[in-house]
Amino acid sequence: MRKVGITETVLRDAHQSLIATRMRTEEMLPIVEQLDDIGYHSLEAWGGATFDACLRFLDEDPWDRLRKIKAKAKKTPLQMLLRGQNLLGYKHYADDVVEYFVQKAIANGMDIIRIFDAMNDPRNIETAIKACIKEGGHAQACISYTTSPVHSLDLFAKDAKILEGMGAHSICIKDMAGLLKPYDAYNLIKAIKESVKIPVQLHTHYTSGVASMTYLKAIEAGVDVVDTAISPLALGTSQPATEPLVASLQDTEYDTGLDLMKLSDIAEYFRPFREKWIESGLLDPKMLGVDANALIYQVPGGMLSNLVSQLKQSNAVDKLDEVLKEVPRVREDFGFPPLVTPSSQIVGTQSVFNVLMGERYKMVPKESRGVVKGEYGKSPAPISEEISKKILGDEKPITCRPADLIEPELDKIREEIKDMIEQEEDVLSYALLPQVAKAFFKKRKDGTLNQTPLEPAPKKAEPAKEQFDEEDD
């Protein structure tokens, strides 16, 4: 009997998606041993936005969190999300930083590293994959799911093959916006399973309301593992709920083997947190609803609301339809990048400008130039001479891997921060988020960290502007 594996996301993506990554280590630790006892394929417990949130909002050392969770989860592989060459930050880092980060993540207890790139450029995840393999970790390579005229089953299958060729131990189809519909998932998983020999995992969000059905069809198509969240932190912008899927598969050929009674105890633990967070406003019930507009426009929910708010600022909400028609045209011009952070904002903003100016590419933000120039990596389809010329003028696009242009930087960084570090890992925290880490180090030294355990929850989630507010891992 083929057992379907379950990755539980409650310690990472679920709270990242519902409560702006505000779950504290103290809130996690009392239940980790029970989570460890469930028999999950893995526990997603680190990475994504949690690293930044620990340092920036929670006054916690993310490395310390990792070690504490590991100490209580001795049986279940821990899993993290890594943004390829961006690691857990917001720009490309030098290879020596990437390699050292992966080494330290594994040394501190990480088992499975899920690695993705917003452009689906395999070169942007290769260094992390190789480093993970070298350190004895499980390297899971991602394909960001999107729809476009070039994103055929063939293209996805070929991408998967390339990642397998790089040595990835498994493939993850990562659908951060919940755009993947059930029967499309069936065909996609079939195509990828035929293309590669390594296991295939599916990650999606409930945002548009199709995700549970999508998992069911993906499972019928042979997917090996899916990501779910225990019910009190499931649905809405988070993952499908764990228990209903486990119950649905029970006594079928897809049985997960997980015990519903034990899962019920886990849910029991988190239910009061859910209530507390709703009470305090940290969990907005709007996050728990279904927003099917993403399925209509094939753009992530977060991008859609950004477009609306940009248009509102210009008193031009009536132009929304026009902008929504412009989005696929800009995407085409930019080589059909997946619509994930940061490309979703870049394409969205450019589309708004094109419509509001009454002339396409009259105004071009530097991020748009960056995409066309190749600073984020290679786009899925080539960018035409015409667009390249229009946007870059005489400047030549780069064709190498963006990080090839970055000198090794670890030594310099270490030198800069040497007076403040208390552990080797601090060098990496500083490398990724210099200001944020420095502020944390200072408070740590002064003994002014405010790690109030369990209570009170922040009154309203106020994620930092720009960099932080539309993470859709």
Place this chain on the structure above:
Amino acid sequence: MRKVGITETVLRDAHQSLIATRMRTEEMLPIVEQLDDIGYHSLEAWGGATFDACLRFLDEDPWDRLRKIKAKAKKTPLQMLLRGQNLLGYKHYADDVVEYFVQKAIANGMDIIRIFDAMNDPRNIETAIKACIKEGGHAQACISYTTSPVHSLDLFAKDAKILEGMGAHSICIKDMAGLLKPYDAYNLIKAIKESVKIPVQLHTHYTSGVASMTYLKAIEAGVDVVDTAISPLALGTSQPATEPLVASLQDTEYDTGLDLMKLSDIAEYFRPFREKWIESGLLDPKMLGVDANALIYQVPGGMLSNLVSQLKQSNAVDKLDEVLKEVPRVREDFGFPPLVTPSSQIVGTQSVFNVLMGERYKMVPKESRGVVKGEYGKSPAPISEEISKKILGDEKPITCRPADLIEPELDKIREEIKDMIEQEEDVLSYALLPQVAKAFFKKRKDGTLNQTPLEPAPKKAEPAKEQFDEEDD
């Protein structure tokens, strides 16, 4: 291409399930024409608890609501839920009342009458079916879904065949507690489709989190119509959301043919209501969560919380496990009735008594006696001599249809209330809910009806005790 039909429940079950049936006619009317324009198989808009709620809480005439909705929904069949011989009340009524009620429902605009009985005793729905057929309505006969050793695919298929034989135009599998899991739904629908020629519809609730998946597998098995709610009033104790299912089936052989853009407009209309109701406390976010315990214990969520609260009152919450083991034994003794109102309360209370007394059936409430005596109809399996003797003593059970023992009552009722009626339908309101209707008539006469439109929403839903608070239609 076989089109799957969608029944939209937003005007009935969705708000009954989420906001204690408090949606006002004034809140419905502005969107009815647009709903009518979608192309739904039907619009569930009346019956269930709405009749009582109109008169009891909203100071509205339910008949007037029906006429007003009908005036704006000229194309889409209207649908209602009828509790068999209980109509929209809480006891068995005489056949003349049942027949007159059905006649008036159809005369006022009803097209499809969904008729169920809590015991699944076909005799309890036969009068209503025949009356519906006679008046030219569509008679949909229900099978209440439940699990037990006697509830095999064979039994359900046979029950469906009996209902078809009575002249029902379609069959509905009614899973009020969300117990039906996807692969079980597949097998069940297959079995019923093989047993009958008439269309088969599936009704379930999202409560336990499996419902969307259940619809998908039911559709693959050939179900003709499913019940969904527009997203702002979907999930939790309500139905699965309409839009994700429509999107999922698009461009497949199961396409519903509905337009997602138009559905998006409907969602837009209801979204502010959702927010208002959450704000005012009428919609408790707890209702929006997933409760998988129903799947573990195979009892409805409402019954489970009733058991807990009964045990709390006796300071015996630690006996919950014991009670949960007693429930299937009591069900067996009582002939495996489906666990729906009122049998869920009766079986639950009896189980609590059996455990707390330390001796089974030492204390037997009159409702338990009623079940064993046959006052609610014939149970799915026979009740043993031993149990019958133990509970009824020398009293003999009745074997006829319960309503056979009720004399015609319409003339008497009409006589009683003749001074207060303003329309023929008032006789029926009074027949079903004498006190409630009388109070309504009085306010209507005095001009003191409080039909405050749209605002304010009741601060907290406080359904009337006993009869009203665990309706799980």
